[in-house]
Amino acid sequence: MDTRKRTLIKAVIWNLIGLSVMMTVGFIATGSFAVGGAMAVVNASIGLTTYVLYERVWDRVQWGRNV
Template sequence: METRARTLVKAVVWNAIGLGVMSLVGLAMTGSAAVGGAMAAINTGIGLTCYFVYERVWSRINWGRAHG
């Protein structure tokens, strides 16, 4: 089972990568760094929360794990 700290670090790192990508996509799509950045920040906040909960749920499910 993963610790909450490990899950949180994984979520933060993954979402930092996503923030950078979404900022560039937002900038490319809107032509505005402010709008692209706002879109990315909102998406990252939602994604971080969802990813953390998702990982915590799956850490408690034994299905598909190899033991031994």
């Protein structure tokens, strides 16, 4: 079982990766670093929240675990 701290650290690292990818995609799509960055920040905020919740839910599911 992951600790809450480990779950949060994993989520932050994953979202930093996603933030850079989304900012690049946003820049390519719009030609603006400001718009691409704003899109990335909104996406990362939503993604971080849902990822942490997702990990915490799955941490409680016993199905498929080898104990």
